[in-house]
Amino acid sequence: MSDPHLERRLGEAFDAAARSSVPDAASPPPPHFMTQPTPSRHGRIRWIAPLAAAAAVAVVAGSVVALQGNGGGGRKGNPPSALAAVHIKLATTGDQTYGVGIPVVAYFSRQFASAKSLSAATSVTVNGTAMHGAWYFESSTQPGYPVEGHLRLEKYWPANSTVTVNVAARQASAGGGVAFSNDVQLSFRTGPQVVATVEDQKHRMYVTRDGKPFGVYRVALGAAATPTTRGIKVIMKKSPSVCMHDVNGTYRECGIKYAQQLTYAGEYLHAAPWNEGNIERGRDTAGNGCTNLMPSAAATLWKVLTVGDVVEYPDASGPKMQVSAGYGDWNVPWRTWQRGGLIPTL
Amino acid sequence: MALLTAVDEVAADDPVIEQSLARTSGVDIHALYSAHWRYLVRLAVLLVDDRASAEDVVQDAFVALHKRQDSLRDPDAALAYLRASVVNLSRSVLRKRQVARRHVKVAEPEATAPADQDVLLRDEHRAALAAVRALPRYQREVLILRYWSGLSEREIAQTLGIAPGSVKSAASRGLATLQRVLGGEPA
Numbered sequence: 001m002s003d004p005h006l007e008r009r010l011g012e013a014f015d016a017a018a019r020s021s022v023p024d025a026a027s028p029p030p031p032h033f034m035t036q037p038t039p040s041r042h043g044r045i046r047w048i049a050p051l052a053a054a055a056a057v058a059v060v061a062g063s064v065v066a067l068q069g070n071g072g073g074g075r076k077g078n079p080p081s082a083l084a085a086v087h088i089k090l091a092t093t094g095d096q097t098y099g100v101g102i103p104v105v106a107y108f109s110r111q112f113a114s115a116k117s118l119s120a121a122t123s124v125t126v127n128g129t130a131m132h133g134a135w136y137f138e139s140s141t142q143p144g145y146p147v148e149g150h151l152r153l154e155k156y157w158p159a160n161s162t163v164t165v166n167v168a169a170r171q172a173s174a175g176g177g178v179a180f181s182n183d184v185q186l187s188f189r190t191g192p193q194v195v196a197t198v199e200d201q202k203h204r205m206y207v208t209r210d211g212k213p214f215g216v217y218r219v220a221l222g223a224a225a226t227p228t229t230r231g232i233k234v235i236m237k238k239s240p241s242v243c244m245h246d247v248n249g250t251y252r253e254c255g256i257k258y259a260q261q262l263t264y265a266g267e268y269l270h271a272a273p274w275n276e277g278n279i280e281r282g283r284d285t286a287g288n289g290c291t292n293l294m295p296s297a298a299a300t301l302w303k304v305l306t307v308g309d310v311v312e313y314p315d316a317s318g319p320k321m322q323v324s325a326g327y328g329d330w331n332v333p334w335r336t337w338q339r340g341g342l343i344p345t346l
Numbered sequence: 347m348a349l350l351t352a353v354d355e356v357a358a359d360d361p362v363i364e365q366s367l368a369r370t371s372g373v374d375i376h377a378l379y380s381a382h383w384r385y386l387v388r389l390a391v392l393l394v395d396d397r398a399s400a401e402d403v404v405q406d407a408f409v410a411l412h413k414r415q416d417s418l419r420d421p422d423a424a425l426a427y428l429r430a431s432v433v434n435l436s437r438s439v440l441r442k443r444q445v446a447r448r449h450v451k452v453a454e455p456e457a458t459a460p461a462d463q464d465v466l467l468r469d470e471h472r473a474a475l476a477a478v479r480a481l482p483r484y485q486r487e488v489l490i491l492r493y494w495s496g497l498s499e500r501e502i503a504q505t506l507g508i509a510p511g512s513v514k515s516a517a518s519r520g521l522a523t524l525q526r527v528l529g530g531e532p533a
Contacts, residue, residue, distance in 0.1 A: 010524070013472075013474035033412035243425070
Protein backbone atom coordinates (compact mmCIF):
# COMPACT_ATOMS: atom_id res chain seq x y z
CA MET A 1 0.00 0.00 0.00
CA SER A 2 2.88 2.34 0.65
CA ASP A 3 3.67 4.98 -1.89
CA PRO A 4 7.40 5.56 -2.28
CA HIS A 5 6.83 9.04 -3.61
CA LEU A 6 4.86 10.08 -0.54
CA GLU A 7 7.38 8.44 1.77
CA ARG A 8 10.23 10.27 0.13
CA ARG A 9 8.36 13.54 0.20
CA LEU A 10 7.68 13.08 3.91
CA GLY A 11 11.30 12.29 4.65
CA GLU A 12 12.44 15.36 2.73
CA ALA A 13 9.90 17.61 4.41
CA PHE A 14 10.93 16.39 7.86
CA ASP A 15 14.57 16.80 7.00
CA ALA A 16 14.06 20.32 5.65
CA ALA A 17 12.11 21.33 8.75
CA ALA A 18 14.67 19.81 11.12
CA ARG A 19 17.58 21.47 9.35
CA SER A 20 16.00 24.87 9.02
CA SER A 21 15.20 24.89 12.76
CA VAL A 22 18.46 23.37 13.90
CA PRO A 23 21.22 24.09 11.39
CA ASP A 24 24.25 21.86 11.08
CA ALA A 25 26.33 24.56 12.71
CA ALA A 26 24.15 24.60 15.84
CA SER A 27 26.22 23.59 18.81
CA PRO A 28 24.93 22.36 22.13
CA PRO A 29 24.70 24.75 25.09
CA PRO A 30 26.20 23.68 28.40
CA PRO A 31 24.08 20.76 29.52
CA HIS A 32 21.70 21.33 32.42
CA PHE A 33 22.63 18.02 33.96
CA MET A 34 26.04 19.48 34.75
CA THR A 35 24.41 21.43 37.56
CA GLN A 36 22.72 18.33 38.96
CA PRO A 37 24.35 16.30 41.72
CA THR A 38 26.22 13.35 40.28
CA PRO A 39 24.54 10.08 41.20
CA SER A 40 27.64 8.03 40.46
CA ARG A 41 28.74 5.74 43.25
CA HIS A 42 32.24 7.15 43.23
CA GLY A 43 31.20 10.76 43.01
CA ARG A 44 33.36 10.95 39.93
CA ILE A 45 32.68 11.39 36.29
CA ARG A 46 35.03 9.64 33.96
CA TRP A 47 37.08 11.81 31.70
CA ILE A 48 36.42 11.52 28.04
CA ALA A 49 38.33 12.95 25.16
CA PRO A 50 36.28 15.65 23.47
CA LEU A 51 34.68 13.88 20.57
CA ALA A 52 34.26 16.75 18.21
CA ALA A 53 35.33 20.33 18.02
CA ALA A 54 31.69 21.24 18.55
CA ALA A 55 31.48 19.38 21.81
CA ALA A 56 30.78 22.05 24.37
CA VAL A 57 31.49 19.79 27.28
CA ALA A 58 34.26 20.18 29.78
CA VAL A 59 34.93 17.26 32.04
CA VAL A 60 38.26 16.30 33.39
CA ALA A 61 39.52 13.53 35.59
CA GLY A 62 37.06 13.52 38.37
CA SER A 63 36.31 17.20 38.44
CA VAL A 64 33.27 18.79 36.89
CA VAL A 65 33.45 22.41 35.92
CA ALA A 66 30.34 24.35 36.77
CA LEU A 67 29.33 25.75 33.42
CA GLN A 68 26.00 27.29 34.25
CA GLY A 69 25.82 30.70 35.82
CA ASN A 70 22.94 30.89 38.25
CA GLY A 71 21.20 27.76 37.09
CA GLY A 72 18.67 27.57 34.30
CA GLY A 73 18.30 29.82 31.29
CA GLY A 74 21.81 31.04 30.61
CA ARG A 75 23.13 29.92 27.24
CA LYS A 76 26.59 31.25 27.77
CA GLY A 77 28.57 29.53 30.47
CA ASN A 78 30.16 31.34 33.32
CA PRO A 79 33.57 29.73 33.24
CA PRO A 80 36.28 30.41 35.76
CA SER A 81 38.21 32.47 33.21
CA ALA A 82 36.90 35.58 34.93
CA LEU A 83 39.43 34.96 37.70
CA ALA A 84 42.72 36.77 37.38
CA ALA A 85 44.78 33.61 37.82
CA VAL A 86 45.44 30.74 35.44
CA HIS A 87 43.94 27.50 36.68
CA ILE A 88 45.60 24.32 35.47
CA LYS A 89 43.43 21.30 34.92
CA LEU A 90 45.08 17.99 34.19
CA ALA A 91 43.26 15.91 31.60
CA THR A 92 45.46 12.83 31.66
CA THR A 93 44.33 10.31 34.24
CA GLY A 94 47.05 9.02 36.52
CA ASP A 95 47.83 5.56 37.89
CA GLN A 96 47.27 3.84 34.58
CA THR A 97 49.42 2.12 32.01
CA TYR A 98 49.73 3.92 28.70
CA GLY A 99 51.54 3.38 25.44
CA VAL A 100 54.85 5.18 24.96
CA GLY A 101 53.32 7.92 22.77
CA ILE A 102 50.92 9.32 25.36
CA PRO A 103 51.16 13.09 25.81
CA VAL A 104 50.42 14.61 29.21
CA VAL A 105 47.49 16.95 28.56
CA ALA A 106 46.44 19.92 30.67
CA TYR A 107 43.96 22.74 30.17
CA PHE A 108 44.49 26.34 31.24
CA SER A 109 41.65 28.61 32.29
CA ARG A 110 42.79 31.68 30.38
CA GLN A 111 45.22 32.89 27.79
CA PHE A 112 48.56 33.85 29.27
CA ALA A 113 51.68 35.53 27.96
CA SER A 114 54.54 33.32 29.06
CA ALA A 115 55.05 29.70 29.98
CA LYS A 116 58.65 30.27 31.00
CA SER A 117 58.12 29.84 34.72
CA LEU A 118 55.64 27.02 34.13
CA SER A 119 58.43 25.17 32.34
CA ALA A 120 60.83 25.90 35.16
CA ALA A 121 58.26 24.63 37.65
CA THR A 122 57.73 21.38 35.76
CA SER A 123 59.78 18.33 36.62
CA VAL A 124 59.57 14.95 34.93
CA THR A 125 61.12 11.72 36.14
CA VAL A 126 61.28 8.30 34.52
CA ASN A 127 62.00 5.51 36.99
CA GLY A 128 63.23 8.18 39.38
CA THR A 129 65.64 9.78 36.92
CA ALA A 130 65.01 13.41 35.93
CA MET A 131 64.24 13.87 32.23
CA HIS A 132 63.80 16.98 30.10
CA GLY A 133 60.19 17.47 29.10
CA ALA A 134 58.74 20.47 27.28
CA TRP A 135 55.30 22.05 27.01
CA TYR A 136 53.60 22.94 23.75
CA PHE A 137 50.39 25.00 23.64
CA GLU A 138 47.45 25.36 21.31
CA SER A 139 44.06 26.94 21.69
CA SER A 140 41.32 24.72 22.98
CA THR A 141 37.58 24.48 22.45
CA GLN A 142 36.92 23.47 26.06
CA PRO A 143 34.52 26.00 27.58
CA GLY A 144 36.31 28.03 30.20
CA TYR A 145 39.67 26.57 29.27
CA PRO A 146 40.88 28.31 26.13
CA VAL A 147 44.41 26.91 26.20
CA GLU A 148 45.52 23.28 25.92
CA GLY A 149 49.07 22.31 26.80
CA HIS A 150 50.84 19.03 26.05
CA LEU A 151 53.98 17.87 27.81
CA ARG A 152 56.35 15.35 26.25
CA LEU A 153 59.97 14.29 25.99
CA GLU A 154 62.03 14.56 22.80
CA LYS A 155 61.41 10.88 22.04
CA TYR A 156 58.63 8.52 23.08
CA TRP A 157 58.54 7.65 26.79
CA PRO A 158 60.84 4.74 27.70
CA ALA A 159 58.88 1.46 27.67
CA ASN A 160 57.85 -0.38 30.84
CA SER A 161 58.65 2.57 33.09
CA THR A 162 57.12 4.72 35.78
CA VAL A 163 56.71 8.38 34.88
CA THR A 164 56.04 11.18 37.32
CA VAL A 165 55.17 14.73 36.43
CA ASN A 166 55.19 17.47 39.01
CA VAL A 167 54.09 20.98 38.11
CA ALA A 168 54.72 23.25 41.11
CA ALA A 169 53.26 26.28 39.39
CA ARG A 170 51.21 27.83 42.18
CA GLN A 171 51.98 31.55 42.29
CA ALA A 172 54.50 31.22 39.47
CA SER A 173 54.23 33.98 36.89
CA ALA A 174 52.21 33.44 33.73
CA GLY A 175 53.36 36.82 32.36
CA GLY A 176 51.47 40.10 32.25
CA GLY A 177 51.05 40.24 36.02
CA VAL A 178 49.05 37.01 36.10
CA ALA A 179 50.02 33.92 38.10
CA PHE A 180 49.08 30.25 38.06
CA SER A 181 46.65 29.29 40.77
CA ASN A 182 47.56 25.67 41.47
CA ASP A 183 50.00 22.76 41.33
CA VAL A 184 49.33 19.49 39.53
CA GLN A 185 50.92 16.08 39.86
CA LEU A 186 50.63 12.92 37.84
CA SER A 187 52.12 9.47 37.89
CA PHE A 188 51.60 6.75 35.30
CA ARG A 189 53.29 3.69 33.87
CA THR A 190 54.25 2.89 30.31
CA GLY A 191 53.75 -0.53 28.78
CA PRO A 192 55.84 -2.16 26.06
CA GLN A 193 56.80 -0.01 23.09
CA VAL A 194 54.13 -0.89 20.56
CA VAL A 195 54.33 0.87 17.22
CA ALA A 196 51.93 0.22 14.37
CA THR A 197 52.84 1.44 10.90
CA VAL A 198 50.09 1.61 8.33
CA GLU A 199 51.42 1.58 4.78
CA ASP A 200 48.76 2.81 2.43
CA GLN A 201 50.54 1.70 -0.75
CA LYS A 202 50.84 -1.83 0.53
CA HIS A 203 47.49 -1.84 2.34
CA ARG A 204 49.17 -3.38 5.35
CA MET A 205 49.62 -2.53 8.99
CA TYR A 206 52.94 -3.65 10.51
CA VAL A 207 53.05 -3.92 14.29
CA THR A 208 56.19 -4.17 16.36
CA ARG A 209 56.40 -4.73 20.08
CA ASP A 210 59.57 -3.71 21.92
CA GLY A 211 61.31 -3.61 18.55
CA LYS A 212 60.31 -7.13 17.49
CA PRO A 213 57.80 -7.84 14.72
CA PHE A 214 54.44 -8.73 16.20
CA GLY A 215 52.13 -9.02 13.20
CA VAL A 216 51.07 -7.84 9.77
CA TYR A 217 47.44 -7.05 9.01
CA ARG A 218 45.52 -6.12 5.88
CA VAL A 219 43.82 -2.71 5.98
CA ALA A 220 41.59 -0.51 3.86
CA LEU A 221 41.93 3.22 4.44
CA GLY A 222 39.70 6.18 3.66
CA ALA A 223 38.30 6.50 0.17
CA ALA A 224 39.47 9.34 -2.09
CA ALA A 225 36.65 11.64 -0.95
CA THR A 226 37.44 11.05 2.73
CA PRO A 227 41.14 10.25 2.84
CA THR A 228 43.02 9.18 5.94
CA THR A 229 45.38 11.89 7.22
CA ARG A 230 49.15 11.41 7.10
CA GLY A 231 51.48 11.48 10.09
CA ILE A 232 52.01 10.01 13.53
CA LYS A 233 48.86 9.35 15.52
CA VAL A 234 48.32 8.03 19.01
CA ILE A 235 45.46 5.91 20.28
CA MET A 236 43.31 8.27 22.33
CA LYS A 237 40.51 6.03 23.42
CA LYS A 238 39.33 2.46 23.05
CA SER A 239 35.66 1.56 22.73
CA PRO A 240 34.40 -2.01 22.51
CA SER A 241 31.70 -0.90 20.16
CA VAL A 242 30.59 2.49 18.88
CA CYS A 243 27.82 4.22 17.02
CA MET A 244 29.24 6.56 14.40
CA HIS A 245 27.48 9.36 12.65
CA ASP A 246 28.55 12.17 10.39
CA VAL A 247 28.35 15.86 11.27
CA ASN A 248 25.05 16.31 9.46
CA GLY A 249 23.35 13.52 11.33
CA THR A 250 22.46 11.93 8.00
CA TYR A 251 24.56 8.80 8.45
CA ARG A 252 24.34 6.62 11.53
CA GLU A 253 25.79 3.23 12.07
CA CYS A 254 25.96 1.28 15.31
CA GLY A 255 27.74 -1.86 16.38
CA ILE A 256 31.13 -0.88 15.00
CA LYS A 257 33.43 -3.06 17.00
CA TYR A 258 36.93 -2.81 18.42
CA ALA A 259 37.07 0.91 17.80
CA GLN A 260 40.32 2.64 18.72
CA GLN A 261 40.21 6.37 18.26
CA LEU A 262 43.02 8.28 16.55
CA THR A 263 41.63 11.77 15.91
CA TYR A 264 38.99 13.93 17.53
CA ALA A 265 37.22 14.23 14.20
CA GLY A 266 36.74 10.50 14.17
CA GLU A 267 39.48 8.46 12.51
CA TYR A 268 39.43 5.04 14.10
CA LEU A 269 40.94 1.62 13.77
CA HIS A 270 37.95 -0.70 13.74
CA ALA A 271 36.55 -4.00 12.56
CA ALA A 272 34.80 -3.71 9.21
CA PRO A 273 33.12 -7.03 8.51
CA TRP A 274 31.08 -5.39 5.72
CA ASN A 275 34.25 -4.40 3.93
CA GLU A 276 36.17 -7.69 3.99
CA GLY A 277 36.23 -7.96 0.22
CA ASN A 278 37.94 -4.62 -0.23
CA ILE A 279 40.32 -5.22 2.65
CA GLU A 280 41.35 -8.49 0.98
CA ARG A 281 41.79 -6.82 -2.37
CA GLY A 282 43.63 -3.85 -0.87
CA ARG A 283 41.22 -1.14 -1.92
CA ASP A 284 40.88 2.08 0.03
CA THR A 285 37.16 2.33 0.29
CA ALA A 286 36.54 3.07 3.92
CA GLY A 287 34.33 6.04 4.60
CA ASN A 288 35.46 8.93 6.72
CA GLY A 289 39.15 8.17 6.89
CA CYS A 290 38.93 5.21 9.23
CA THR A 291 41.31 2.27 9.05
CA ASN A 292 39.18 -0.77 8.29
CA LEU A 293 40.41 -4.11 9.59
CA MET A 294 39.31 -7.70 9.22
CA PRO A 295 37.33 -8.59 12.34
CA SER A 296 39.94 -11.10 13.55
CA ALA A 297 42.75 -8.57 13.12
CA ALA A 298 40.71 -5.87 14.85
CA ALA A 299 40.14 -8.24 17.79
CA THR A 300 43.85 -9.03 18.06
CA LEU A 301 44.83 -5.37 17.86
CA TRP A 302 42.20 -4.52 20.45
CA LYS A 303 44.03 -6.81 22.86
CA VAL A 304 47.52 -5.66 21.93
CA LEU A 305 47.15 -1.90 21.64
CA THR A 306 46.50 0.48 24.52
CA VAL A 307 45.76 4.17 24.82
CA GLY A 308 49.01 6.00 24.07
CA ASP A 309 50.31 3.49 21.54
CA VAL A 310 51.66 4.96 18.33
CA VAL A 311 50.09 4.42 14.92
CA GLU A 312 52.09 5.87 12.04
CA TYR A 313 50.65 6.68 8.62
CA PRO A 314 53.73 7.62 6.58
CA ASP A 315 52.09 7.53 3.14
CA ALA A 316 48.37 7.97 3.66
CA SER A 317 46.73 9.96 0.87
CA GLY A 318 45.13 12.67 3.02
CA PRO A 319 46.60 15.95 4.25
CA LYS A 320 49.14 16.01 7.08
CA MET A 321 47.57 15.48 10.47
CA GLN A 322 47.34 18.72 12.49
CA VAL A 323 48.67 18.60 16.05
CA SER A 324 45.31 19.51 17.54
CA ALA A 325 43.46 16.93 15.44
CA GLY A 326 44.21 14.42 18.17
CA TYR A 327 47.41 13.51 19.95
CA GLY A 328 49.32 14.86 16.97
CA ASP A 329 52.27 15.77 19.19
CA TRP A 330 54.86 13.61 17.48
CA ASN A 331 54.40 15.38 14.16
CA VAL A 332 56.03 18.51 15.60
CA PRO A 333 59.82 18.63 15.36
CA TRP A 334 61.43 18.82 18.81
CA ARG A 335 63.03 22.19 18.04
CA THR A 336 59.65 23.69 17.25
CA TRP A 337 58.04 21.93 20.18
CA GLN A 338 60.52 23.42 22.64
CA ARG A 339 59.53 26.94 21.67
CA GLY A 340 56.03 26.27 23.04
CA GLY A 341 53.72 26.98 20.09
CA LEU A 342 50.91 29.36 21.06
CA ILE A 343 52.62 30.45 24.28
CA PRO A 344 56.39 30.90 24.35
CA THR A 345 58.31 28.78 26.83
CA LEU A 346 61.71 30.35 26.29
CA MET B 347 38.44 14.32 5.92
CA ALA B 348 37.04 12.43 8.78
CA LEU B 349 33.56 13.53 9.58
CA LEU B 350 32.54 11.08 12.20
CA THR B 351 31.79 11.38 15.80
CA ALA B 352 31.12 8.30 17.76
CA VAL B 353 29.57 7.16 20.95
CA ASP B 354 30.46 4.08 22.88
CA GLU B 355 28.07 1.27 22.87
CA VAL B 356 28.55 -1.95 24.72
CA ALA B 357 28.27 -5.23 22.93
CA ALA B 358 27.60 -7.88 25.51
CA ASP B 359 28.30 -11.14 23.73
CA ASP B 360 31.93 -10.79 22.85
CA PRO B 361 34.68 -12.40 24.92
CA VAL B 362 37.38 -9.94 23.91
CA ILE B 363 35.17 -7.05 24.82
CA GLU B 364 33.96 -8.70 28.02
CA GLN B 365 37.53 -8.75 29.29
CA SER B 366 37.96 -5.06 28.86
CA LEU B 367 34.58 -4.08 30.17
CA ALA B 368 35.86 -3.75 33.67
CA ARG B 369 37.56 -0.59 32.49
CA THR B 370 34.96 0.78 30.17
CA SER B 371 31.60 -0.01 31.69
CA GLY B 372 29.01 2.65 32.28
CA VAL B 373 27.26 5.23 30.21
CA ASP B 374 29.23 8.29 29.22
CA ILE B 375 26.53 10.92 29.40
CA HIS B 376 28.79 13.73 28.20
CA ALA B 377 29.73 11.78 25.12
CA LEU B 378 26.05 11.06 24.50
CA TYR B 379 25.25 14.73 24.94
CA SER B 380 27.81 15.99 22.47
CA ALA B 381 27.11 13.24 19.97
CA HIS B 382 23.32 13.25 19.99
CA TRP B 383 22.28 16.75 21.04
CA ARG B 384 21.62 17.97 17.51
CA TYR B 385 19.81 14.81 16.48
CA LEU B 386 17.54 14.90 19.53
CA VAL B 387 16.77 18.63 19.23
CA ARG B 388 15.84 18.03 15.59
CA LEU B 389 13.57 15.18 16.60
CA ALA B 390 11.95 17.37 19.26
CA VAL B 391 11.52 20.25 16.80
CA LEU B 392 9.55 17.97 14.51
CA LEU B 393 7.35 16.98 17.42
CA VAL B 394 6.79 20.37 19.09
CA ASP B 395 7.40 22.78 16.19
CA ASP B 396 9.60 25.33 17.90
CA ARG B 397 13.24 25.28 18.72
CA ALA B 398 13.12 26.82 22.19
CA SER B 399 10.69 24.16 23.47
CA ALA B 400 12.68 21.50 21.63
CA GLU B 401 15.89 22.51 23.39
CA ASP B 402 14.13 22.47 26.76
CA VAL B 403 12.77 19.02 26.04
CA VAL B 404 16.23 17.70 25.21
CA GLN B 405 17.77 19.26 28.33
CA ASP B 406 15.07 17.66 30.46
CA ALA B 407 15.62 14.31 28.78
CA PHE B 408 19.33 14.44 29.64
CA VAL B 409 18.59 15.48 33.21
CA ALA B 410 16.32 12.45 33.49
CA LEU B 411 19.02 10.21 32.05
CA HIS B 412 21.57 11.70 34.39
CA LYS B 413 19.42 10.80 37.37
CA ARG B 414 19.38 7.15 36.42
CA GLN B 415 22.83 6.95 34.89
CA ASP B 416 23.81 4.08 37.13
CA SER B 417 20.97 1.84 36.12
CA LEU B 418 21.72 2.21 32.42
CA ARG B 419 24.94 0.52 31.43
CA ASP B 420 24.41 0.28 27.72
CA PRO B 421 24.78 3.51 25.72
CA ASP B 422 22.53 2.11 23.00
CA ALA B 423 19.84 1.63 25.61
CA ALA B 424 20.66 5.13 26.83
CA LEU B 425 19.97 6.57 23.39
CA ALA B 426 16.70 4.65 23.22
CA TYR B 427 15.84 6.03 26.64
CA LEU B 428 16.65 9.58 25.51
CA ARG B 429 14.56 9.17 22.39
CA ALA B 430 11.59 7.92 24.38
CA SER B 431 12.02 10.78 26.89
CA VAL B 432 12.03 13.31 24.06
CA VAL B 433 8.77 11.88 22.69
CA ASN B 434 7.14 11.88 26.13
CA LEU B 435 8.31 15.35 27.10
CA SER B 436 7.22 16.67 23.71
CA ARG B 437 3.75 15.30 24.34
CA SER B 438 3.50 17.19 27.60
CA VAL B 439 4.71 20.39 25.92
CA LEU B 440 1.91 20.03 23.37
CA ARG B 441 -0.61 19.21 26.07
CA LYS B 442 0.33 22.30 28.10
CA ARG B 443 0.22 24.41 24.99
CA GLN B 444 -3.26 23.17 24.14
CA VAL B 445 -4.52 23.89 27.65
CA ALA B 446 -3.04 27.38 27.48
CA ARG B 447 -4.64 28.01 24.13
CA ARG B 448 -8.04 26.85 25.33
CA HIS B 449 -7.85 29.41 28.13
CA VAL B 450 -6.66 32.27 25.99
CA LYS B 451 -8.81 31.98 22.94
CA VAL B 452 -11.72 29.92 21.86
CA ALA B 453 -11.48 30.30 18.12
CA GLU B 454 -8.08 29.88 16.53
CA PRO B 455 -7.95 30.26 12.78
CA GLU B 456 -5.92 27.07 12.60
CA ALA B 457 -6.02 23.90 14.63
CA THR B 458 -2.35 24.19 15.45
CA ALA B 459 0.08 27.04 15.13
CA PRO B 460 2.47 26.57 12.24
CA ALA B 461 6.16 26.51 13.02
CA ASP B 462 7.78 29.86 12.43
CA GLN B 463 10.48 28.16 10.40
CA ASP B 464 7.93 26.97 7.91
CA VAL B 465 8.17 30.26 6.06
CA LEU B 466 11.62 29.23 4.90
CA LEU B 467 10.44 25.96 3.46
CA ARG B 468 9.30 25.04 0.01
CA ASP B 469 5.55 24.87 -0.58
CA GLU B 470 5.39 21.11 -1.01
CA HIS B 471 7.31 20.59 2.24
CA ARG B 472 5.16 23.08 4.05
CA ALA B 473 1.99 21.36 2.87
CA ALA B 474 3.31 17.95 3.93
CA LEU B 475 4.28 19.23 7.38
CA ALA B 476 0.92 20.91 7.90
CA ALA B 477 -0.85 17.69 6.95
CA VAL B 478 1.31 15.69 9.38
CA ARG B 479 0.60 18.21 12.11
CA ALA B 480 -3.11 17.63 11.70
CA LEU B 481 -2.79 13.85 12.23
CA PRO B 482 -3.63 12.12 15.52
CA ARG B 483 -0.75 11.99 17.96
CA TYR B 484 0.41 8.40 17.49
CA GLN B 485 0.25 8.61 13.72
CA ARG B 486 2.36 11.77 13.73
CA GLU B 487 4.92 10.29 16.06
CA VAL B 488 5.15 7.06 14.10
CA LEU B 489 5.64 8.88 10.80
CA ILE B 490 8.36 11.12 12.23
CA LEU B 491 10.21 8.21 13.81
CA ARG B 492 9.80 6.13 10.67
CA TYR B 493 10.62 8.62 7.92
CA TRP B 494 12.93 11.02 9.67
CA SER B 495 14.63 8.97 12.38
CA GLY B 496 14.64 5.91 10.14
CA LEU B 497 13.75 3.57 13.00
CA SER B 498 12.42 0.08 12.45
CA GLU B 499 8.91 -0.87 13.46
CA ARG B 500 10.27 -2.69 16.47
CA GLU B 501 12.32 0.34 17.60
CA ILE B 502 9.36 2.65 17.15
CA ALA B 503 7.22 0.27 19.19
CA GLN B 504 9.79 0.35 21.98
CA THR B 505 10.10 4.13 21.83
CA LEU B 506 6.37 4.69 22.04
CA GLY B 507 5.65 1.78 24.33
CA ILE B 508 3.09 0.26 21.97
CA ALA B 509 2.85 -3.04 20.07
CA PRO B 510 4.63 -3.37 16.71
CA GLY B 511 1.25 -4.11 15.14
CA SER B 512 -0.04 -0.75 16.33
CA VAL B 513 2.98 0.94 14.76
CA LYS B 514 2.19 -0.69 11.44
CA SER B 515 -1.46 0.33 11.51
CA ALA B 516 -0.73 3.88 12.73
CA ALA B 517 1.76 4.28 9.87
CA SER B 518 -0.58 3.02 7.20
CA ARG B 519 -3.52 5.07 8.47
CA GLY B 520 -1.33 8.17 8.67
CA LEU B 521 0.00 7.64 5.17
CA ALA B 522 -3.49 7.05 3.80
CA THR B 523 -4.70 10.34 5.27
CA LEU B 524 -1.71 12.20 3.89
CA GLN B 525 -2.25 10.62 0.49
CA ARG B 526 -5.82 11.90 0.53
CA VAL B 527 -4.97 15.37 1.83
CA LEU B 528 -1.93 15.97 -0.32
CA GLY B 529 -3.30 14.31 -3.40
CA GLY B 530 -1.68 11.33 -5.04
CA GLU B 531 1.06 12.50 -7.33
CA PRO B 532 2.45 10.03 -9.84
CA ALA B 533 5.68 8.56 -8.53
